[in-house]
Amino acid sequence: MSSQNDSGGRGGPWGSGARPGSDFQDLVQEGQDRLKQIMPSGGPGRAIVFAFLGLVVLSAWGAWTAYYTVPSDSVAVVQRFGKYLKDVPPGLHFKLPLGIDVATIVPAKRQLKQEFGFATSGATDPYQSPRPRDEERETQMVTGDLNAGLVEWVVQYRISEPVKFLFEAREPSETLRYVSESVMREVVGDRTVDEVITIGRQEIEAEALTKMQALSSKYALGINIDQVQLKNINPPQPVQGSFNEVNQAQQEKEKLINEARRDYNKVIPLAEGERDQRIREADGYRLKRVNEAEGDVARFNALLAEYNKAPEVTLRRIYIETLQEVMPSIRSKIIIDERTRSILPFLNLDTQKGDRP
């Protein structure tokens, strides 16, 4: 006390010690003295001052820890002295302060995802992406025909039971990553490389989802698997070329067959058309022949009818008409009487060609 007075300064606050620079000290002294006035005895005053200050700090901290907000996509789990108390829905809530009640916020309504074999940037959830070294190793798998493949996939899930999620398993999200990898390898391990790369994707997704859900329930992770989606699936890098060769060979086969078919179609319909054409021409020939024959015959029959009425005259007429038509064009004609038959060998028949008849 006496020391306080001494350090207090020159004269009390009631005095007029207007010494410059000691205004603050005067204020403190004033406060202390005021407190002293309240207290009946001045002995434990210092301790009481500190106790009072401590109480102020404590109540401030208590107020600070007495309320909490739960975001709209989450649920809070409250523990009192460590023991589970209740689930709390979104909003502003109050709890016992100073660490008696602890509220853990769990994003129970948000759909979360985990990626395997690749990572999209900007992820806030540390369990969403593979560890940097693991990205490639996560994709490598052995198939049921002892071939190798590279598989990327995504698991979408929700925390369906926050209490289980917090209290049953340590590191449930990390455990889910192990479960996911193990199940995917189990499912891929029962399939051929062709099924994995092309035709069996949907079946793999469905079976993986069922098995992951079963394990998640068995391990009591409090997690519900919503969807398993396969992303890029490839054969291993050194083998990709030969898988492409197979595709190219398939296309080449189609091309060869189509070319052969094209040639066939160029030739055969044309030949069929030509065949029909020739048959028709033959038909035409047939009609022509028959018609000409019938025409000739009709003409002959008409002539025959007239001949039958006057045979000799008709014959003579036709004979003379024909010869009359034919004879003029002959250059050399020799008319010999029957009785002069013997001169025939002496005639120079060659020279008769150029003479006039």
Next chain:
Amino acid sequence: MSRVKQMVILAILGIGTYALMSSLYTVSEVEQVIITQFGKPVGAPVTSAGLKVKVPFIQDVNTIEKRSLEWDGNPSNMPTKDKLYISVEVFARWRITDPLQYFLRLRDERSAQSRLDDILGSEIRNAVAKHELIEIIRTAKDRVPQRDALLTAAERDQDIGSLVPIQKGRKLVEQEIFAEAATKIRVFGLELLDIRFKRINYNESVRPKIYDRMISERRQIAERFLSEGNGEAARIRGNRVRDLNKIQSEAYRQVEEIRGVADAKATGIYAKAYNQSPEAVAFYEFTRTMQAYKPIIGENTTLVLSTDGDLFKFLKGIAPKGGLVSAQRSGDQ
């Protein structure tokens, strides 16, 4: 009050508060607690959560994890029964079910993990060495794979694209490992909950061989496609030649048939007409020959004719023998 008395009261108050605080402790839902007195455990383990009381100062609280815990094995290379080197990673779930035993034997989690590394690691190695690779890859014995329709024929001939058959399968192997390891860790107060293969991959040294096999399999399939394509194309080309010949020869046959029928019919018509009576025959002979003279006899012909013939007989006289006029005359007389 005297100063000393005040200090004593203060001291007693302080110690009292501290003692109070030291006698209370919380147990969370995820913890179980062993109380030790001077380093030795006393009493049963505390497994329920909440605010608990103990003897202050001399008793200590040792918290032990109550939740199920993960064990993640490091990737290790090991051979299978069929001498394939693979890289295996396994994960397990375990729990401290006897905290007292755990506390006495292991004391903390680091030694527990190390003990698990040893036990589980060796059990896994044993199991892998006892089985062929396919036994830990596949699970369902009777599964029939889906087949790519386009590749089916090619694959069947080469015996590719089918699943390698198994006796036991992954599940049974995991169960074997589980059974062996669970008994071994129980003595430490630990319970093994599950153990599963997380990753199985070919070792780096084995991969080139596997890749070569895959490449050659695919090459065989590709070559088969090419040869199928060529074969089918050749077949179609052969069809083309065959069908062409067939059509052309059929055309020839039908044309000749029709022409034959036509010629026969025409011949029939002619014959019927020219043959209808002896007069017709003679008349046809005459008229047809007359018709023939016209083109046959031309410029370069040299004719030697007799006056006895029908054309020039009148050159000798009006009524030659055998003529119509002479016949008439003789008829008149």
